[in-house]
Amino acid sequence: MDLITKTGAAHDIAAAFIRLNPLDDVLVARQPLPAGLFIEAENLTVAQPIPAGHKVASRALAQGEPLRRYGQIIGFASQPIAAGEHVHVHNVEMGDFSRDYAFGVDRRETPRTQATFQGIVRPSGRVATRNYIGILTSVNCSATVARAIADHFRRDIHPEALAPYPNVDGVVALTHGVGCAVDPKGEALAMLQRTLGGYAVHANFHSVLMIGLGCETNQIDDLLAAQGLQTGHQLRTFTIQGSGGTTKTIASGIAQVKALLAEANQVKREAVSASHLVVGLQCGGSDGYSGITANPALGNAVDRLVAAGGTAILSETPEIYGAEHLLTRRAVSREVGEKLIARIHWWERYCQRMNAELNNNPSAGNKAGGLTTILEKSLGAVAKAGSTNLVDVYQYAEPVRAHGLVFMDSPGYDPVSATGQVASGANLIAFTTGRGSAYGCAPSPSIKLATNQRLFEHQEDDMDVNCGGIADGSTSIEERGAHIFAMMLRIASGERSKSEQHGYGQNEFVPWQIGAIT
Structure with a gap:
């Protein structure tokens, strides 16, 4: 068995380090390695303490020489590195090097197997792993009312609200910090609309309320049009300004969620x-x-x-x-x-x-x-x-x-x-x-x-x-x-x-x- 020794102590080499690839210039410490530790399998003496998970040089490297881990380049020596030294940010830097993209040379067929889980099949045929009612906001300005609606149904605050609906995982408000003061035709707004559109139709939502302020750049109608979505029974939209203010908007949201809960609770899991x-x-x-x-x-x-x-x-x-x-x-x-x-x-x-x-x-x-x-x-x-x-x-x-x-x-x-x-x-x-x-x-x-x-x-x-x-x-x-x-x-x-x-x-x-x- 390979051994590591220091001051007469002997330990299983497997407890000391990991060599991931024969081409590697570094070993990874499995446990903290003390200075002076001799690793017989590598004919290497650790020069200074090496924390667990860190790297020790397995050979001497000249300044500018590439270092490899996994058999691949991870950086370049920013100064000469002696065998047994700690390899980290103090002596390694980035550098340019070519990569062979070799498109598709390793593609292969994957043998097929079968596995199942107990999912929730939506009317569209999409399959869910959870069953939530979601509240989305078009802009940060409507975040507070969205949270207030969701908080009304929190099990840790109002356990009675969802007690009759055990198949509903919860009512969640997903709010954000943007939605206005951006280029209405720019990449930033398109990305936000794509994100909100994806959540609006996510299989894990039984239904979604989308709430805006009313005057924001990210107009809900424009968002829906951009994402090819339409309002309906399970995608409902409204604004604070259109509803008559904060109190009325929260009350409307709570009432709409209550009207959806019984239907949402009817889901059943199947293989x-x-x-x-x-x-x-x-x-x-x-x-x-x-x-x-x-x-x-x-x-x-x-x-x-x-x-x-x-x-x-x-x-x-x-x-x-x-x-x-x-x-x-x-x-x-x-x-x-x-x-x-x-x-x-x-x-x-x-x-x-x-x-x-x-x-x-x-x-x-x-x-x-x-x-x-x-x-x-x-x-x-x-x-x-x-x-x-x-x-x-x-x-x-x-x-x-x-x-x-x-x-x-x-x-x-x-x-x-x-x-x-x-x-x-x-x-x-x-x-x-x-x-x-x-x-x-x-x-x-x-x-x-x-x-x-x-x-x-x-x-x-x-x-x-x-x-x-x-x-x-x-x-x-x-x-x-x-x-x-x-x-x-x-x-x-x-x-x-x-x-x-x-x-x-x-x-x-x-x-x-x-x-x-x-």
Whole structure:
């Protein structure tokens, strides 16, 4: 057995570090490594203390030399790095390098399987995983009345309001901070309208009230026309100005919700194919273990979902930067691959215009957890996408029509990204975290996957799945992948996730704000 030794102590080498690829220039610490520790398997002495999840150089590197993890470039040495040194932001920097997009060379057929869950089949044929009544706002000015209407039906405040309607998951108000003082023909308003339109017809809503002020730029009639929607029994619209003020608007909203509850309560769950499951993939509060444990395990679950005919939405474009070539190689066509690269180029121009850098991501928490550059973070993040073909690429909040693995453009900020995924049709969110992100998403339930054992134990009331055992070998990516897929089916069937139990979901609705406010 390989051993690591220090001052006469001996430990199993598996407890010390992880080498992810024979080409790698770094090892990942499984546990805090003390200075002076000798790793016999690598003929390497640790030069200074290495925190868990961080990297130690496995060989000497000259200034300017590329560093590899996962067998891929994650950055360049900003100064000479000796073997055994801590590799992190103090001695690694970004740099340009070419990527071989090799469109479609790795595409392959996915063997088909069958799986089912207990879903709610809407009259349109769309399938829901939850049954809410939603209240949307066209503008921030109507947010207060929307919240007041929803608060009337809160189970923690007025448990009697929904007691006769056990099949209604709740009444939720999804408000935002924009909707006026923007270019009426610009990209920002079109994106907001696309987002609200996607929520207005989301399968997880039995019915929706949309409330405006009345004089905003984002006129409700224009929004509906732009999205090809019409008002009716299950999509009702009104304004504060048209209703005669705040008190009357709240009273009207409460009365309309009451009139819808009995009908909403009549839904029944039935066995449906997993092909109706659309899962948004997220990672937030990532750490050095994310790309080793939870993300690959989620990727394994995604492969199982796609094999069963379902759909997975990968997003967070800045967090695939530097790893996009791994996706283009799996594109079903050159056209799909080029659509992805076009979004990457858009982000490069966007950051230049905003005097920002894509490497502003990773966050402070990501770096504390061991991630050094956006390239490293991206290589771990794309593991969520599993190994099946990339079948299409969508803009933010654009309706997803394809089945299989797709990509939707979004920022890396989780609430904004997940909001777009739900607008695109996601009826479930799977969210990996290493630092302990607390997140939920109405009307679609969110499953939280912990990347490490310590997080799962420390923040267990927020975490649905523990993937930490993958790092120490006590479980496998395949076992956790099967477990996650089974949980997806259970949550889609009505079992409540941890974030739902805590009441997360309303405040996390954050449409992408991209334009100038004038």
